[in-house]
Amino acid sequence: MRILIISDIHSNMAVFEAEEFDACLCAGDVVDYGCDPSEVVDWVQENAAACVRGNHDHAVGQKVRPRGGPGPRHLAFATRPLHWQRMSDDQLKWLSQLPTSQFIELDGKQFYLVHGTPRDPLEEYLGPKQADWQQRLKNIDADFVCVGHTHQPYLLELDNGTTVVNPGSVGQPRNLDPRAAYAIYENGTVTLKQVEYAIKDAIASYRTAGLPDDVCELALQTLTDGGLRL
Template identity: 35%
Template sequence: MIGIISDIHGNHVALEAVLSRLDQLGASQVICLGDVGGYYCEINECCETLQKRKIFTLMGNHDWYLATGESCPRSNSVNVCLDYQRSVIKAPNKQWLTSLKPQAAIGALSIVHGGWNDALDEYMVPSEHYFSNIAGTLFASGHTHVPCIWKGQNKTYCNPGSVGQPRDGDPRASFALLDGNEFTLHRIEYDIAKIQEKMKDAGFTPYFYDNLSNGSRIGGKIDSLQGLI
């Protein structure tokens, strides 16, 4: 049984809760679909936990921003958070992020951070047409922060949602399990006030962390699959 996590975004409080639950559920392996970095203030703790537990991790677009020094073209809020993380990230953790790849296969499971047309930064919505020319039967990606399972004629896709910043109106941390050929989605409550207090202590205003209480983007927008692109 494989645990699938994604979009941790520097929220180590949420990551600890999810990993503890996966241990309880008996996951034999955990994989991360990227975006260890971005948004919240515990970038080093997240990197170090994933490395210590030897969790196979993809590169997400926020990880790429941290690794390359590039800015996010869509959001000034993202760039404020990235600037903070660049100021505190330890050299070995930045080197580890730089070494990650955005796409891989774990047995029969094809994984990317974004999508199969743009592994880093595609907000994809699964469909028969989308997967018609993509080889394989099992697929998983993150990036949207909206959990879903989609089943086609002979292909199954899962987005585990976000560990560190859910955007579907449910503030609980989200993850998935793959047992054989079957995906299941899971949610778990965690101490949101704790990461909010850490953000406050790091110098951030409530604008950057109030959204965690209602499961939205920074600024309060709730996402759905239909509203992503």
Template identity: 30%
Template sequence: MHLIISDAHANYDALTRILESVRYDSVIFLGDSVDYGPQPAETLDLLREVGSIILKGNHDAAAAHGISCRCAEELRPLSGYTREKVTMKFLSKEDLMFLAGLPEKVEIEVDGKRIYAVHASPRNHLYGYVMPDISDEKLASELYDVDSLNPFPRRLDHDLILLGHTHRAMMRKLKSIILNPGSVGQPRDGDPRASFALLGEEVRIERIDYDVENVVRKIKDLKLEKWAEESLISILRSGSTNNISRA
């Protein structure tokens, strides 16, 4: 059994809950270990301990290279604030070098299944959005027409295409199975439970409860500005960004 996870976002409690509750032979992590959550260093350490494959996400790139995460506009103030006040405060130079060296995509074979894994999209490895409500036509174009960072564009013909980034779980079937396991640490689909996927003979998405209020306590201990604290807590409790505050 192979565990597929994404977007942990420094939520060590949620990640630990999944890892302690699921039997797995390997872990594929689709990126974004840092920002938003209170424990970036512990989360990254745990991923390095268990992760057979760890990809770079847009937030990982932002922390490692000092660039914009280019996330959704309404979340940019919160992202930038937590990166400055939490992520960069707790990560070591070695942590940042590790994030900088992560791959943006991998192509592997697992149990006879050919897998293409990326944080966001084959067209745009770090920043593309493939939302659950995308039409089949647009989805096919996004996935099969071009690998945008390959100088010789090609059609993907893998059995399973793994995506993260949206914080919304999705499984679709076209020529391939297209899977987004949702977010470990900060779901935004209205369900605050930690989300993950399991790959065996079949692939399935699962959710699991974890101690959200313990993470809330850790956020409060950081003594962040009120708007940021309230926004982070609201997202964790509701699984939604609808009620976040502005700086």
């Protein structure tokens, strides 16, 4: 069984190109930052066997006004109102009702999905730190723990046999590599992948949406550099 593991799509429809899979798992942040929220939600609803809520899904679904600020905060500030125009009430409700964590059994393996960590499912950033993950997952029995939020891909094998999978961000990478990041599970093994996609289509969507020049420029810089070079 081939399982596509994705996270942090962030309303970027341009990333969905050919990748064969039997099932898809999504670790949250379906929306915000990009311009295609409605299409991306449709895709996830149709293709994901399980999806958990990210902090940005929560904010969009709950109509939280963005605070603004530099870099990604400015992108959220500019694009969140567009989400409220472009998404249906049902889609906003779906975002609001996504679980914050979920177990699912596939291919005889137990998968556990959470956007951040079990300690703080929406907000905690945790990199590939063995001791911290062992502690966070003390009460979680799973073969694979799929997380997101950091936009940095990593695989971490814990001493108890659990593998923590952070596929990175498929639609808004921040590891200074502009390619779409994701992971593939096959035959009990997970592999991290990065593929090129039509970044120009993603950037064009900001212009088509009529967003201001500085926002289009910020999107161009972020997506072509794979995160801001601060």
